[in-house]
Amino acid sequence: MRRRTQRGQAIVLGSLSFLVLALMVTLSFNLSHALRQKMSLQQHSDAMAYSMAVLEARALNYYAVSNRAIAGSYVAMNSLHAYMAAASVTGEMLRAGESNFNKIAAAELAKCLACRCSCCKHAADAKKVANKFGKKAREYDRDARALEGDFRTAMEGLDLMVDNLHKSQAEVHARTAQAVKDGSSHGLAQLKEDTAPKASELSSAVGALNENEFNCAVDGKTCKGSVESTSNEARARVMTEIGNASRSAWPSNRTGTKHLHPEFLDEFRKIPDEGVYRISGHKGSAKTVVDKEAIYEGGQSGGNEGTTVAASEEGVLHQDQWEDILPGMFSSDYESAISSDSGGGDHDGDGDQHRGSHQFEGTNARALDGCASGGNCFMKYRANPDPERDWGQPRVYSYYTMQLSVGNAQQAPWELNNSRSVEFQHGAQGSGKLTVAAGEGMSLSKALVYYHRFGSGGWKEPPNLFAPFWRAKLHPFKPGEAARVLQEVGNSDAVPIAETEVPL
Template identity: 55%
Template sequence: MKTRHARGRRSRGQSLVLACLSFLLLALMTTLSFNLSHALREKMSLQQHSDTMAYSMAVLEARSLNYYAVTNRAIAASYAAMTSVHGYMVAASVTGDMMTAGAWNFGIIAVEELAQCYPNLSHCAHAIEAGIIAGKYSQKANTYNNKVKNLESAFNKVIKNLNDMTDSLHSSQATVHMATRNALRGSGLDDLTDYNAPGASNVSAGVGGLNIKEFDCVVDGMDCQKAPSTDVKARARSMTEVSNATRPSWAADRSIPVLMNGIPTYLNNTFQKSLLKDIPSRGTHMGLGHSGTAKVVESMSGIHGNGQYGGNTGKMVGADEHGTLMQQWRDGFSAFPYKATLSSAQSGSEHKPGGAHSGQHTEFSGINTKQLSSCANSGNCFMKFRGIADPDEDWGQPHVYSYVTKQFFVGGGTKAPWELNSSGTMRFSHGAQGEGDLRLAPGEGAALSKALVYYHRLGKDGWKEAPSLFNPYWRAKLHPFKAPEAARVLGAAGNSEAGQIATGAEDLTL
């Protein structure tokens, strides 16, 4: 009897041990379940935050590129405005030379009349009268030349202000570029971190450096390992061609708006009446082949060339106005050419006729005369897109990366209830087999994201337009990783183990 009772007590003791082990396993499973839910929630929150960081930085970058496009248009418009002002000034200057052409015509007519004096003495009187008319034309030429000369100070001031405006616009581009570079390090986005994932790290310095390199590579002239910069002249030609294409039609071509007498309609009626009627009083007088233009040029020899004439780098702003004044009076006839030219440049500027000119037109410093790194405050530089002929580089459109980490384990006196203790681990001993640790709480989490800043004009054929920094159609979106790219970013972040894993997933899009 004693033996049976002892065995019963031992059986009941074994059941208690098994029950305790079961409860322990159940508690561990429950704790691990809480920990897994906590880890997943924190991981999703961190990944969403990383995506938000990448997208936000990409939006800032897209806005900067759109700002470059708008200000580049303003720079081109300032050059176009210079051509218009030169057109107005040369149109005013030609009035004096047209009067001078009239003086030459009547000087020749006087000689023609004088040649006919014998035996008809009336021609002698006509010669004297023609000489007097020639003198009147000369007086009017001086009057109009002096009027233009009085405008030169205001003209030079306008050109200087437009030139300074281009410098200021580029200076603002450089300021925006530096501010955007700082933002691409993740700095200034602390409020976003506090709202989305309190306690998460900033974008790592290595990844921020990649973002800055990507952004610099967009702008031709900035340092870029992926593609070389074009030279200063190539960049200058781009802006020169855009500026000349932006000119109003009047500045580009003044050969069309003429009256029946061949004198342009933009020369006022008082001048035309004086030139063709009041001074000669009789006869037939008209202009032939009047033409004029104004543009940004390499030299005045190319003023009538096409937009790419001689590799035009825009060293000067020039204007030209010319034609022929044909006059028939009594028994004489003459056709004498007239011409006015005007250019502004730091060297080699000109203003003809000389009677309408005083001083030098040196207020225009030329387009993109310096390397981009040395013209933050002067030099008429601008931001030009650097295309890269490689689809793997998205044709030079920049990428933006985010890599952030966060400690999921709370620990300490504020530990979460499922962490059990301050270390979040449990240690087990099993006799001769030794001891082991079981991690009950997640440790550090990491998240990796990528965004693409891309160019797209809305509309049916919007994708056919190549990226540029003259149209503000830059946008941002999240973008998938390719394995080698992810490995490169993880390496820059200092996570070599994750980088090795990504390297092994070469055929996958992450």
């Protein structure tokens, strides 16, 4: 009797053991499937955050390259004005020679009237030389005037190029902002199909955070939670001074007359037939300025928002000797200046070298959001001194959810039923319920778009939009940062967990 009882107990215990074993195997399958799905979801979230950060880094690098092209356009404008000033100064130098010999003729005539000597012939000869200088000056004026049309066309082309460069910047910004906002543009939808097709779309709240972060990296864009945008004048100064600093030596600081054509200098020397002349203080420069009288001033930390492109060339012509005139007796200044601004520009000089007007909008004539249809704007980095804001470098977030279970017992028999749970009765101790698979999973990721120049000390260079060294990387959350993102998406259940996590 006892043996039969023991055998019966063994059967019961064995049945219970098999039941527990079956539940453990089922639970193992459920956990394995859920973990695999959760890993896929997290990998997808990481890939999306990194990919969106890469899009932003590429956009910022494009701004840097195109900003250099914009600065190069202003350098080319300066060079154009320098060439026109150098071409125009030829007539002015010839008129200075005419002025000197008119002075000589007057001095000889005064001596002639006083003593009726050979000075009368000298006066006539000096007047003839002055007339030769004047005639040749008009010829060079005509040649310089013939360049005016090409000059205006080149200025219009360069100004249009600046407009088009900024239009492309604005388009890149709009498309990139849309991609990090919806998580599907720019091929991101294909990434979802490849890594986690069953995952949710990017949370709209997270997309709004991404768009705002990207806008905060550009000075002048609407942005919340960062420093205020600088003024139009302050942004204009940045491009103005960078353009001026990028000029080559010739347009920025030319001295002497070696850059003038040898044929002109030879003609200039031969007109008097004899005598000695010298030129002193010949200098020239071209610069983007707010005041065309400030061409020869150095770089400015304020006040120069670049409303005008101007060039000047000037010097003094001395007639040291001619026949029996006392050396160093007659001198005349000469100067040619040309400028372009919103009012059509100006030409300074005694000759009639130029006609018409040449427009220049300025280096940053409008607010950034007002440059959609035209205007010399550019993308400037919005620096933030707060290290908690990563010095203004944009952060990118991703938040996705996905069903971790199949939810269909026929397709996934290890889930036992559609509720993924087992209910049981345990005698007097009551009933119980065991959930063998999580229903839904959540993933949260962060990436950082950061600036780092190659080489030693590259970290010391502050972020800017004139050097294309923007990169992307996955980045750990700072204390409280994950909780703020979860709060934005409305996942209040996960907020307490995020608030207690230890940052990496």
